[in-house]
Amino acid sequence: MLVLVVDSSTPAVTAALAEVADRGVAMRARRRAVDAKAHGELLAPAVAAVLAEAGAEPRDLDAIVAGVGPGPFTGLRVGLVTAASMGQTLDIPTYGVCSLDALGLAAGGGRVLAATDARRKEIYWAAYDGGARVTGPDVETPAVVAERVAGLGVTAAVGEGAHRYAGVLGLPVLDEPRYPPAAALVELAAERVLAKAPGERLTPLYLRRPDAVAAAGRKPVLR
Known part of the structure; x- marks a missing residue:
């Protein structure tokens, strides 16, 4: 197919x-x-x-x-x-x-942190064991992520977010995939x-509101 x-x-x-x-x-x-x-x-x-x-x-x-x-x-x-x-x-x-699951799978065996750049000095992240997700996805600052994965037995990180904040995450970073x-x-x-399963609605994982949002309501006009 x-x-x-x-x-x-x-x-x-x-x-x-x-x-x-x-x-x-x-x-x-x-x-x-x-x-x-x-x-x-x-x-x-x-x-x-x-x-x-x-x-x-x-x-x-x-x-x-x-x-x-x-x-x-x-x-x-x-x-x-x-x-x-x-x-x-x-x-x-x-x-x-x-x-992130694709990054986690491609990273191979072991406990791995997959992270991409979320801008605003944050990363999108999830943790994997042998390619299977064990927690996440979420969006947080690298310092918070470092604290959260410390008790998960994560031994390496992968992804462009991991490269960008390697010093804060404190984990060895795999060269690929980014x-x-x-x-x-x-x-x-x-x-x-x-299996020719029914098609799915492609629902985006934004995890937070976009930078530009519609106004909550119209302001009254003063006369």
Whole structure:
């Protein structure tokens, strides 16, 4: 089954094509560009590029897998809107995966902290044991996270947030992956894809309110 994978939960804009079968997952094409301010400009061309590289058309897709965050409001919304609109247009199922889970799975065995940059001097984080999440996701300052994982037996950290705040977290940081890998995202959804499970609503994990919010109400006009 041919699956499109997208993730825009971090500064990395990711698009990939994967073949999902009973024997496993095979990546056919992938693109990644890192630019925190250009998610909207980068994702559509990346999707077109992976389809072209694989010699496929949108109508050849059987499903779409999207990283649902956590991530900053604007960037995360780009990937999810793209995935949802394509799924609806093509009448194929969409499946969501926590983007931190992809980092945790790709990190391998042991107890690992996965962290991405949440801005405002905070990180999105979750802890994993052998790729399985044991706590999180949450958003907090690196100092608070360091205190929380101290009693969890975490021995290493992974992700761009871990690199950014390595000195505060006080953990060895793995060089890779820094961003949610497409292969791990689709692997986490492979069982649902193969079972042809009903498509899911792609609900974003914002974990906090966006920087810009609508006014609570109209101010009275004084005359």
